[in-house]
Amino acid sequence: MKVKDMGEFTLINAISDDVIFDPTTVIEGIGDDCAIYKSTEDYEQLISIDTMVEGIHFTFNTMSPYDIGVRLSTANISDIAAMGGIPRQIVISIAIPPTMDSAIIKSIYDGIKYQCKQYTINLIGGDTVSTSGPLVITLTIVGEVPKGKAVLRRRAQVGDCIGVTGYMGSSAAGLDAIYHTYQDTNVIIQSHRQPQPQVALGTYLRHIGATAMNDISDGLASELHEIADTSNITMLIEEELIPIHRETMLISNRLGNNPLDYALFGGEDFQLVFTIPSESLPAVHNQKDITIIGQIISKGDGTVLMKGKDQSIRVIEKKGYNHFSHD
Ligand code: ADP
Ligand code: MG
Secondary structure, eight states: OBHHHHOHHHHHHHHSSSOOSOGGGEEEOBTBSSOEEOOOTTEEEEEEEEEEEBTTTBOTTTSOHHHHHHHHHHHHHHHHHTTTOEEEEEEEEEEEOTTSBHHHHHHHHHHHHHHHHHTTOEEEEEEEEEOSSSOEEEEEEEEEEETTOOOOSTTOOTTOEEEEESOSSHHHHHHHHHHTTOSSOHHHHHHHHSOOOOHHHHHHHHHTTOSEEEEOSSOHHHHHHHHHHHHTEEEEEEGGGSOOOHHHHHHHHHHTOOHHHHHHHOOOOOOEEEEEOGGGTHHHHTOTTEEEEEEEEEEOSSOEEEEOTTSOEEEOOSSOTTTTOOO
């Protein structure tokens, strides 16, 4: 049924069941003018917002409505993870073209609810409007972090090590795999369709004393630059140490792409990049999902250097000047 034939209230009813996964923090959920939620004593509140526009941030050609819901939630939850925080509540604003099938909206919500369930987040409200333009979905998330403990971008120190979680470039390589309809690269295709936020690792990294942290939404190079710029330091990473999934290597070989371009400039992995003092290194060595890739070498103006496999050192630009080019 088209959204315009269904009506706003029927639609809201259809999406507002099974949305509370941690009832201990909710006093009033969907249904009143505002939701009411509880905050935890001695914690600070984190809040972040993300918008996705059909045709700009997603298309129904490469992603199902369910995947779009998952991805939007991940982008949002990932921002909380990148502060070392715990995600708690979300509200959703949705602008729908009236001719859209309501089943699409329902599936997007199913993807969002699936993520809410996995990360114990409550969906406690939203707003529904119609639009003459494309579908627009905006998600606001509230999270918590113990007082004074949020991991900022601007606190990387000279001597700190630089690390990442998971693999770099899987989502971008996964998208190319979808375009080329490869069947044997399901791990990276899944990384594109249903990337997951690194909440547990974000909290762990806060616990062991990470000094700076970012989630990788725009690509490793860009996120490293953000840390380097705001912390006023120069960093050096090593090409050989950057973790790249073997399926990304496979796709790169087939398409004649440089896997490093996926790793440095491919966005939407939603992994974490962080800095930690060298004393904390033992706490990451036994973690299979964490890899150390470099070090903060001096105070500076935000330069990111990379030592290549041939030992030469070059400057890594913020955005890919050789974006997905052949080497
Ligand atoms: P109001 O007119 O008071 O803003 P609405 O009719 O917009 O109320 O919404 C009714 C209830 O449904 C509110 O609790 C609101 O938070 C919730 N709601 C509306 N749209 C959505 C949505 N797209 N997703 C989740 N909850 C929604
Ligand atoms: Mg409203």
